[in-house]
Amino acid sequence: MDTSPDLFPAGPFSETERAAVYRAIHTRRDVRGQFLPDPIALDVLHRILEAAHHAPSVGLMQPWNFVVVRDAAVKAEVARAFDTANREAAEMFPPRRRALYSSLKLEGIEQAPLNLLVTCDRSRGGKVVLGRTHDRDMDLHSTVCAVQNLWLAARAEGIGVGWVSIFRDGDLRRIFGFPDHVVPVAYLCLGHVAELHSEPELQVRGWARRLPLDDLIFADRWGVPAGAAAST
Ligand SMILES: Cc1cc2c(cc1C)N(C[C@H](O)[C@H](O)[C@H](O)COP(=O)(O)O)c1[nH]c(=O)[nH]c(=O)c1N2
Numbered sequence: 001m002d003t004s005p006d007l008f009p010a011g012p013f014s015e016t017e018r019a020a021v022y023r024a025i026h027t028r029r030d031v032r033g034q035f036l037p038d039p040i041a042l043d044v045l046h047r048i049l050e051a052a053h054h055a056p057s058v059g060l061m062q063p064w065n066f067v068v069v070r071d072a073a074v075k076a077e078v079a080r081a082f083d084t085a086n087r088e089a090a091e092m093f094p095p096r097r098r099a100l101y102s103s104l105k106l107e108g109i110e111q112a113p114l115n116l117l118v119t120c121d122r123s124r125g126g127k128v129v130l131g132r133t134h135d136r137d138m139d140l141h142s143t144v145c146a147v148q149n150l151w152l153a154a155r156a157e158g159i160g161v162g163w164v165s166i167f168r169d170g171d172l173r174r175i176f177g178f179p180d181h182v183v184p185v186a187y188l189c190l191g192h193v194a195e196l197h198s199e200p201e202l203q204v205r206g207w208a209r210r211l212p213l214d215d216l217i218f219a220d221r222w223g224v225p226a227g228a229a230a231s232t
Pocket residue numbers: 028029030031032105106107163164165166199200201202
């Protein structure tokens with residue numbers, strides 16, 4: 001087969017490679033409380049960030065930045081912002097749910113040796129970006145793709161990642177001094193972990209369950225389950 005020099009054969013991975021990819025996907029967990037204190041080596045952090053930086057992005061906009069947070073005082077300020085929002089969040093659930101909610105550990109901000117704030121620079125690439133012409137939020141979606149790449153690469157490196165999103169609107173912007181065009185997308189806690197839950201911790205703790213995939217797949221139009229359509 002003749003291919004141009006910038007193309008490579010796109011055949012399937014070997015069985016071992018395929019197994020490794022699926023293993024990373026299926027054993028990735030959100031980590032809140034199991035962080036070890038050992039620092040993350042710089043070369044490991046760099047590989048994880050390279051993985052994030054190779055995510056797809058609208059118009060190749062690459063709107064992300066990575067704010068590496070190691071300073072205990074900054075972490076403490078973020079942890080205080082979390083505490084405020086988390087107390088408010090607890091009040092939003094009915095009493096029985098509230099008790100369970102309050103028993104959940106939902107962050108590892110100060111325990112994790114490293115925190116990472118992934119931001120989206122909404123001005124990158126200029127006023128008109130290919131693919132973002134009619135839906136301006138595509139830059140935010142692209143940034144989340146980077147987070148997922150990061151999360152999977154971290155799993156392969158034995159690094160646990162926990163996403164913390166329980167903050168009042170504006171608190172992260174204030175703490176980090178972001179200008180208006182920069183949006184904090186994901187506040188992440190990173191560190192080595194010795195063990196991971198085999199299922200989502202929220203499932204283990206009885207908060208929520210993974211939905212059956214078959215209930216989520218429709219054929220052609222909304223509301224027609226794929227299984228039912230196949231049998232007609
Ligand atoms: C956008 C977003 C925001 C949050 C999360 C995830 C995502 C995608 N998750 C983690 C979430 O609870 C977890 O992914 C699910 O429970 C599934 O578990 P596993 O990730 O498979 O372990 C999360 N977890 C937590 O303890 N505190 C939080 O504030 C958040 N916020």
